[in-house]
Amino acid sequence: xxxxxxxxxxxxxxxxxxxxxxxxxxxxxxxxxxxxxxxxxxxxxxxxxxxxxxxxxxxxxxxxxxxxxxxxxxxxxxxxxxxxxxx
Numbered sequence: 001x002x003x004x005x006x007x008x009x010x011x012x013x014x015x016x017x018x019x020x021x022x023x024x025x026x027x028x029x030x031x032x033x034x035x036x037x038x039x040x041x042x043x044x045x046x047x048x049x050x051x052x053x054x055x056x057x058x059x060x061x062x063x064x065x066x067x068x069x070x071x072x073x074x075x076x077x078x079x080x081x082x083x084x085x086x087x
Contacts, residue, residue, distance in 0.1 A: 025053025
């Protein structure tokens, strides 16, 4: 399962996120979605880490300030298929 981070600064990098989350366990991956047209961050990210460490990271990091923005940190919900043929 992934951790979802919202209210992320548009200037935040994977290194910035890694520096914050690595204190709570091994980071398996970080994904910062980019806007297709501008290439700029969309203001949220996903962090993959050890399942056993996720809950402690979420509790500890929800509400902390990173780059002058209070992060919202939650468990990511599963991606919902967007099948346009079934409308």
